[in-house]
Structures are given as C-alpha cells and as structure tokens.
Amino acid sequence: MLIILNHWLKSFSPSGANSPADRNKNKGGRGSKKHVFECYMTLEEVSHGLKRGELIQGQLRINPKKYHEAFIPSPDDTRDIFLDGIVARNRALNGDVVVVQILPRDQWKVVKSDTDCEGSSESENQRENVAQTAQKKTARTHRPDVIVEDQCSDQDELVRRVQNTTLTETGTVMMCITIFPSSFVCQVVYIVEKKHSRAVTGFLKFLPDKPFAMFSPVDHRVPRINVLLADCPEDFTTRPGDYTNTLFICRITNWAADSNFAEGQLHKTLGQAGEIEPETEGILIEYDVDFSEFSDEVLDCLPKNLPWTIPPEEMSKRRDLRKECIFTIDPATARDLDDALSCKLLPDGNFELGVHIADVSFFVGEDNALDAVASQRATSVYMVQKVIPMLPRLLCEELCSLNPLTDRLTFSVIWKITPEGKILSEWFGRTVIRSCVKLSYDHAQSMIEAPEKMFSAEELPPVDPEHPIDEIHQAVLNLHSIAKNLRAQRFSGGALRLDQLKLSFTLDRDTMMPQGCYIYQYRDSNKLVEEFMLLANIATAHHIYGKFPELALLRCHPPPKTKMVDELQELCDQLGINIDLSSAGALHKSLNTTLGDDEYTTARKEVLTHMCSRPMQMALYFCSGVRKDKQLFKHYALNVPLYTHFTSPIRRYADIIVHRLLAASLSDLGLSTQEVQKQASHCNDKKTVSKRVQELSSELFFGVFVKDCGPLDSEAMVMGVLDQSFDVLVLRYGVQKRIYCKSILGLDSFHHRKVGKKSELTLVWTAEELEKPPIEQVISIFTLVEVQLKADGAPMKYSAVLKSFEKWADFHHGFQIEL
Structure with a gap:
C-alpha cells in the first residue's frame, strides 16, 4: 500500500533554516560542553521559516498527568501536533507561545497501523518492535533523575502515541500514517512569548556537598530548579529537616541549554504545606494573579465625596427608570450585583422586558491608573473562600453594584417582546434605575415553584414599598415563562449546553474551613437569568458590529x-x-x-x-477587524453568528470595552483595531487563568475536606479505561479520580483488552478464605463501582481506592459478573 505525503507535510523538510541535526554539528569543537537542549533559532530564521511554512507557531499544552507529553494545535486547528519528552519542549513551559519544527524526513519512520487502515499486511511483531523502539527512544530523551508521583504512562498510551500520531493538510486527514522520528515528532526551536509566570510552588531539598539546594515544584510539568544556598533560609544547611513541609515560591531565572535543571531564586516562604492560606497564596502567585491592594494612585481615581450621589447633569442625559419594577437575582452571598431585570405587561398583551447592567465605564475612565490596573487584571478571580476583584471594592460592592433601594447608573437593553419570545422592537441606552429588591436564586425559585402563593414580607429581603410583593412575584413568573420559550427556541434552533457537576462548599464563618460540600443545583431561577443575559449579549454583539465592523470586541467559540x-x-x-x-x-x-x-x-x-x-475548544475574545472570514465569528455552542460579553462589567474588562463601544455608537470612539485585539488576547489569557485558579481552589478545599472528614464512601462510574488504570466520576461529590490497578488491595491479577476504540480491564479477585474460585470484574465505560476517598499522606492530596471486593461483591460461583 502506497502512502503519499502531500504538500503540507513536504514543507517540513527544512531547506533554508538549519535543521536540528545541523545545529547539533555546530555546537562547538573539542572540549565544548555537550548541550542537553537545542540552541534556539534566531528571530530571522524563525520569521523565514514561518513564512515558508517550514515552522509552526502555537501555544504549548503539557499533559498534567503525563509530564513528558505536550501538544500544540495544527495549522488547521483540527487536531494536535505531538511533542514527546522534555528535550522536545526545549525549556518551554506550559502555556508558552512557541515555534516548532518537524524533524527532517530522513528521521521519520512511516508505519501503517492495521487498526486504522484496511488491507494492512504488517505483522503484530513488526508493530511491537516499533513500539519497543519508541520506548527506548523516549527513555533516552527523558531526564534520568525525574521522579513523578502517579505520572507514569500506561503501556497502551505509549503505543497509541507511536502508532496514531498524525498530521493533516487543511481539509485532509492522514489517518493511516504513523510518523516516528529518531527521538520525537517535532521540537521547539523558539519561544515567542513566555506566558508561564516562571513562578512555582514547591519544596526545598538539601544536597550534601553541593553549593545549591534542589527545588522540587508541586507541578510536575515544571523542571526541578537549582537554588543557591545563599538564597535559602539561614539555617537551612544546618537544619534542613525543619523545612521538609515548608512551601516556597521559586522563580526560574535561567535555564541553560547544557543543563537538565533550571536555575532560580526563592521568592517567598509561604508557610506549611496543607494549610489553606499558604496553598492559596501559592496558587495566585504561580498563576500571576495580582492580589495586591490597590495603590493610592488607583484609589485617587474614585469619587471622593461619599456617600456619592448621581450628578444632576448626568441624570439629565439618561432615561429615568427609577419608578419601574426592576430587581436583581443573584447568589445569596453575592456583593457585586451587576445585572437587573424588569418585565412589564403592556396593554396589547406583549411585554416590555429590560436587562439593566451596571454602567462601570462611567467610573472607569480611559487611560488612567484605574483603567490600567483593571485592563491588566482583566477579570475578577473567584475562589472558594474569597474573590480577587478586578476593581476596588468601593466600585464592586457600592458605587457600581445595583444594590436595592439605591439610585444606580446602568446601560439598558429594552425589548418589546411577545409572550412566546418574539422580539418586536429593541432599544439601547444609558439609564438610571432603583432596584426594588435583591432576590437570591432561592427566592426566585420559590416564586416559580409556588405561582399562587402570597409571599409575606418576612419571607423576602427588604422591598421597595412602591412595588408590592405580588407585583415582583408576577414579574418573576412572566420572566420565567418567556425564558422557557426562548430556551426552547434556542435548543430547537441548534444550541448546545454541556452541564458538568460543580462542587460547592459550606464554610465555617470564623475559620473559613470547609464544613461540608454538595453538588450545586442548576435550577429554573438560574436558567431564567442566564436566558436574558444571553439575549442581551447577542443583541449587543449585533449592535456594536453593525456600528463598528472593524472594531467590535466579540466572542467566538470554535467547533x-x-x-x-x-x-x-x-x-x-x-x-x-x-x-x-x-x-x-x-x-x-x-x-x-x-x-x-x-x-x-x-x-x-x-x-x-x-x-x-x-x-x-475554549471560547475566545477577538476584534472583528482581524478576522476576514465571518464563519470564524460564530459561536459553536450557542449556534449564533455573533456573540459578545456585555452583562458583567464589574468582573470582566472585556465587558467594559463593549460598554465603551456601545456608548460610542451613540457618540464618538477613540479605539483602534490593534488596541481592541491586544486587549482581547489578554482577556483570553486571564480568563483561562481565572478558570484554572478557581478549579485549583476547589481541589484544595476538597482535599482538606477529605483529610478532615474522610475516608468518604461513594458510588462512582467509570469514565475511561487505560491498560493499567481507569478513571471514575465520583457521583456523590462530582470529582474525577484515577484508580491504578496495581494499588488495589486483594486483587489477584488484571488484564487489558481493546477492541476497536473500546477498552476493557478484567480484574481478577481472589476469595481463597471463602473457598471460592477467583471472580472476574469487568471494568469498562459506564461500569458502576464503589470507591473510598482517603488522604494519601501528601499535603492536600487524596486518592480514590476501589473498596475491598469481599465487602460488597455479590459472589456467584463460576460466573463472571460486572459490578
């Protein structure tokens, strides 16, 4: 069978720029120090290589569970290009924007895999030899001194990497090609942007007779770091045992091409590992989240005369909605209320429905210190026990927050809409409102579930006496009814929602330690608010794009x-x-x-x-002027051509830009395409960081909860199967864990089989004391098992253990059962 590599693949046979092999030859003469890593190309070489299509630029993603695996997107963004091993990454860290080079064609081995191609005549032994060769090659590229807890690759994962690595030309899938170079598929030749902060949390280890200590990062995707003893605590060399459980922050300062290890300096001593505040501070520093107090220069940008009132000249410029029945619906603990709703029945049976958003742009002027820090932070970061705000609390919780019974400045979208959800007219403008009540999701849910009930004042927060409780109740019911229709239309029109379990915590008021945890319930009141925020965002996207086709800040979701x-x-x-x-x-x-x-x-x-x-894929902000193909504007999950973020300007800087665009559509604008795109890219980065920090905070608190309250028993469902382990979704807590077969107590043996894409493990349990023959348990996707979550000794870490088979298995002599 002939395999033809077409033009896209041919372009990776280097011609102009030096190949890795060529550069190796020129590293120096006799006596020169052998390099562990390739020297980087020059900027000129990289520019030429990118123009000729010989090099690929992309953002590096390192597998957190298998640190030697890394990927960048292919040029057509339909799949990933694989980098195998530390050497292939060439000192780049997770998140960095890098340029990679496919190795010369004489270093490739092209192998047909009969799992993907019909008519393959290659023998099983030939494929096994290729896999064994891969293991040897891979082993040579890895650092010999790296120790990674629970990070070892399963056998079939290694074979999968070798036998299924493919490249594509735009629109062409080369499903039958295995490309196996002498050591890795491709390698980093240049770092365009170091997006990783180079700050990591970890532990110090004393090395006798060495002028430096070894810093071991908690994140195994980061290398070990040499830290000079002079930079360590004064008594570290005499009492290193005192620092065994001390958590430090270290910043990488250099990583030479001839060293397995980076060099760094200790930035801060955080405290004892396993304690929430030191661990939280470590997460924030590692992910470059600015949690410092706002400077005097920033605070000087805020109003001085408090309590602040709206100036009369500003009132005259706005539509006055203070007498309307407008209210907020938020989590009970929310303090930054940036959206409110209204719904008034019209004489013709239709409704005047409004979404009212805090006018943050009124207080955050362009090009001052407040604007600079907000644009740099780009988003508020929500952790389990605290919020790192984008704006000073005076704005977040007071001047911009749509607190009840208080005049507040807003940007409003008001529609005339039918009960079925058909929009008849639309209006945008600056307004002033006075929220009549602060409802929680629980309050709104109670109103939805009891449409005939007469709620008393004691059952709700303080309400504006000008708007009776039954008026507010009816408005909530009308909003709910319209939202159900809009939601049904969205999904019948091709929208998608992927809801995953979200773990929430109850905290002790004094210690802020976790007292309990539960799966957050997404109910009709949440859906109500979401539906109108989506409607407002879509409407705003169309409005600003119509006014500024080259400047609109939009949000796309790639397929x-x-x-x-x-x-x-x-x-x-x-x-x-x-x-x-x-x-x-x-x-x-x-x-x-x-x-x-x-x-x-x-x-x-x-x-x-x-x-x-x-x-x-991740949804992304972008400036409309940098994308010429409107198909790239589309939001895949929402299935809409245009979308943006308008509804949360207190916590997202992208929304502030959208507000400025919206305001400019009514007056003038002073932005450029380049400025909008630069800020869009920065907002993307900070959005990704914020999401990851939130996840790490939740993991941190759950680790403490397991340690303090465990072991915890739960049913779990298998989500994925490898050759020596399987992943489970723990149903009671919504967490995902990997169970390694070799760690299961009472297990006699296990064996793996794979048919097509389906992977199965058969666990063989012994039952000698019961004089029964071994019993087999088949593990595959959707298998239900019993697990126990327990602390595993390391700070904040816990593991999932398959519960002892004798305790819960249903023994049937001579039968194979699936539990």
Whole structure:
C-alpha cells in the first residue's frame, strides 16, 4: 500500500533554516560542553521559516498527568501536533507561545497501523518492535533523575502515541500514517512569548556537598530548579529537616541549554504545606494573579465625596427608570450585583422586558491608573473562600453594584417582546434605575415553584414599598415563562449546553474551613437569568458590529477538534450509544435522549457529557477587524453568528470595552483595531487563568475536606479505561479520580483488552478464605463501582481506592459478573 505525503507535510523538510541535526554539528569543537537542549533559532530564521511554512507557531499544552507529553494545535486547528519528552519542549513551559519544527524526513519512520487502515499486511511483531523502539527512544530523551508521583504512562498510551500520531493538510486527514522520528515528532526551536509566570510552588531539598539546594515544584510539568544556598533560609544547611513541609515560591531565572535543571531564586516562604492560606497564596502567585491592594494612585481615581450621589447633569442625559419594577437575582452571598431585570405587561398583551447592567465605564475612565490596573487584571478571580476583584471594592460592592433601594447608573437593553419570545422592537441606552429588591436564586425559585402563593414580607429581603410583593412575584413568573420559550427556541434552533457537576462548599464563618460540600443545583431561577443575559449579549454583539465592523470586541467559540470528534463517534458507535456529533444541536438532542430508565441514568449522562466535553475548544475574545472570514465569528455552542460579553462589567474588562463601544455608537470612539485585539488576547489569557485558579481552589478545599472528614464512601462510574488504570466520576461529590490497578488491595491479577476504540480491564479477585474460585470484574465505560476517598499522606492530596471486593461483591460461583 502506497502512502503519499502531500504538500503540507513536504514543507517540513527544512531547506533554508538549519535543521536540528545541523545545529547539533555546530555546537562547538573539542572540549565544548555537550548541550542537553537545542540552541534556539534566531528571530530571522524563525520569521523565514514561518513564512515558508517550514515552522509552526502555537501555544504549548503539557499533559498534567503525563509530564513528558505536550501538544500544540495544527495549522488547521483540527487536531494536535505531538511533542514527546522534555528535550522536545526545549525549556518551554506550559502555556508558552512557541515555534516548532518537524524533524527532517530522513528521521521519520512511516508505519501503517492495521487498526486504522484496511488491507494492512504488517505483522503484530513488526508493530511491537516499533513500539519497543519508541520506548527506548523516549527513555533516552527523558531526564534520568525525574521522579513523578502517579505520572507514569500506561503501556497502551505509549503505543497509541507511536502508532496514531498524525498530521493533516487543511481539509485532509492522514489517518493511516504513523510518523516516528529518531527521538520525537517535532521540537521547539523558539519561544515567542513566555506566558508561564516562571513562578512555582514547591519544596526545598538539601544536597550534601553541593553549593545549591534542589527545588522540587508541586507541578510536575515544571523542571526541578537549582537554588543557591545563599538564597535559602539561614539555617537551612544546618537544619534542613525543619523545612521538609515548608512551601516556597521559586522563580526560574535561567535555564541553560547544557543543563537538565533550571536555575532560580526563592521568592517567598509561604508557610506549611496543607494549610489553606499558604496553598492559596501559592496558587495566585504561580498563576500571576495580582492580589495586591490597590495603590493610592488607583484609589485617587474614585469619587471622593461619599456617600456619592448621581450628578444632576448626568441624570439629565439618561432615561429615568427609577419608578419601574426592576430587581436583581443573584447568589445569596453575592456583593457585586451587576445585572437587573424588569418585565412589564403592556396593554396589547406583549411585554416590555429590560436587562439593566451596571454602567462601570462611567467610573472607569480611559487611560488612567484605574483603567490600567483593571485592563491588566482583566477579570475578577473567584475562589472558594474569597474573590480577587478586578476593581476596588468601593466600585464592586457600592458605587457600581445595583444594590436595592439605591439610585444606580446602568446601560439598558429594552425589548418589546411577545409572550412566546418574539422580539418586536429593541432599544439601547444609558439609564438610571432603583432596584426594588435583591432576590437570591432561592427566592426566585420559590416564586416559580409556588405561582399562587402570597409571599409575606418576612419571607423576602427588604422591598421597595412602591412595588408590592405580588407585583415582583408576577414579574418573576412572566420572566420565567418567556425564558422557557426562548430556551426552547434556542435548543430547537441548534444550541448546545454541556452541564458538568460543580462542587460547592459550606464554610465555617470564623475559620473559613470547609464544613461540608454538595453538588450545586442548576435550577429554573438560574436558567431564567442566564436566558436574558444571553439575549442581551447577542443583541449587543449585533449592535456594536453593525456600528463598528472593524472594531467590535466579540466572542467566538470554535467547533470541536475534528479528530477527537471522529474518535469519540467511533467509540460511541461501538458501545451502542446513539449519539450524533455532527453539530451542536444534534449533540444536545442526543445527550438529552434517555440513556436508560434506572437510577443511574443521570450518572451515565454525566459521564457521556464529560466525554463530549474533551474535544471542545475554549471560547475566545477577538476584534472583528482581524478576522476576514465571518464563519470564524460564530459561536459553536450557542449556534449564533455573533456573540459578545456585555452583562458583567464589574468582573470582566472585556465587558467594559463593549460598554465603551456601545456608548460610542451613540457618540464618538477613540479605539483602534490593534488596541481592541491586544486587549482581547489578554482577556483570553486571564480568563483561562481565572478558570484554572478557581478549579485549583476547589481541589484544595476538597482535599482538606477529605483529610478532615474522610475516608468518604461513594458510588462512582467509570469514565475511561487505560491498560493499567481507569478513571471514575465520583457521583456523590462530582470529582474525577484515577484508580491504578496495581494499588488495589486483594486483587489477584488484571488484564487489558481493546477492541476497536473500546477498552476493557478484567480484574481478577481472589476469595481463597471463602473457598471460592477467583471472580472476574469487568471494568469498562459506564461500569458502576464503589470507591473510598482517603488522604494519601501528601499535603492536600487524596486518592480514590476501589473498596475491598469481599465487602460488597455479590459472589456467584463460576460466573463472571460486572459490578
């Protein structure tokens, strides 16, 4: 069978710029120090290589569970290009924007895999030899002194990397090609932008007879770091044991090409590992989150005369809505209220429906110190026990927050809309409102669930006497009714929502330690607010793009990775799961089709939702002027051509830019395409960081909860199977953990089999004391198991253990059972 590599692939045979092999030859003469890493190309070489299509630029992603695996997107962004090993990354860290070079063609081995190609005649032994060669090559590229806890790759994962690594030309999928260079598929030749902060949390280890200590980062994707003893605590050399559990922050200052290890300086001593505040501070510093107090220069930008009142000249410029029935619906603990709703029945049976958003841009002027710090922070960061605000609290919680019974400045979108949700007219403008009540989601939910009930004043927060409780109740019911219609229209029109379990905590008021945890319930009151925020964002996107086609700050959601979607579809077909991944709407419909009629239907849907989330890409801000193809504007999940963020300016800087664009549509504007795109890119970075910090905060608190309250028992459902381990979704807590077969007590043996895309593990349990033959338990996707979560000794860490088989298995002599 002939395999033809077309032009896109041919372009990676270096011609102009030096190849890695060439550069190795020129590293120096006799006596020169051998380099561990390749020397970087020059900027000129990189520029030429990118123009000729010989090099690829992209953002590096390192697998957190298998530190030697890394990826960048392919040029057509339908799949990933693989980098195997530390050497291939060439000192780049997770998140860095890098340039990579595919190795010369004489270093490739092209192998056909009979799992992907029909008519393959290659023997099993030949493929096994290739896999064994890969292991040897990979081992040579890894640092010999790296120790990684629970990070070892499963055997079939290594073979998968070797046998299924593919490249594509735009629109062409080379499914039958395995490209296996002498040591890795491609390597980093230049770092365009060091997005990683180079600050990491970790521990110091004393090395006798060395002038430096070894710093071991908690994040195994970062190398070990040499720290000069002079930079360590004064008594570290005499009492190193005192610092065994001390958490430090270290910043990488240099990483030479001839060293396995980076060099760094200690930035700060955080405190004892396992304590929430030191661990939290470490997360914030590591992810470059600015949590410092706002400077006097920034605070000087705020109003001085407090309590502040709206100036009469500003009132005259705005539509006065203070007598309207307008209210907020937020979490009970929320203090930054940036959106409010109104819904008034009109004589003709239609409704005047308004979304009213805090006018933050009134207080955050352009090009002052307050604007500079807000644009740099770009987003508020929400952790379990605290919020790192984008703006000073005077703005977040007072002047901009739409607190009840207080005059506040807003930007409003007001529609005339039918009960069925058809928009008849639309108005944008600056307004002033006076919220009549601060409802929580629980209050609104109670009103929705009891439409006939007469609520008393004692059941609600303070209410404006000009608006009776039953008027507010009826407005909530009308909003709910319209929202249901809008939601039904969105999903029938092809929208998608992938809901994943979200863990929430109850905290002790004094210590802020976790007292309990629960799965957050997404109810009708949440859906009500979400529906009108989406409607406002879509309307605003169309408005600003219509006014400023080259300057609009929009938000797109790219379609999922093609290769991952194809693999998932193949797996689901093999499992007999009727799922359609051809579009967002088809997927949504499939996920909401019944997956059984037992009590575990919801669990199966959660596992399947997680599987479908893997191919999805991140939504991104962009400036409309930098994309010429309007197809690239589209939001995949919402299935709309234009979308933006307008509804949360207190916590997102992107929304402030959108507010300025909206204001300029009514007057003048002083922004450029380059400025908007630069800020859009920065907002993307900070959005990603904020999401990750929030996840780490939740993991931190749950680790403390398991340590203090565990062991915790729960049912779990299998989400994925490898050759020596399997991943489970712990149903009671919504967390995902990996269980390693070699760590299961009482297990006699296990063996793995893979048919097509379906992977299975058979666990063989011994029952000698019961004089029973061994019993087999088959583990595959959707298998239900019993697990126990328990602290595993390391600070903040916990593991999932398959509960002892004798305690809960149903023994049946001579039968193979699946539990």
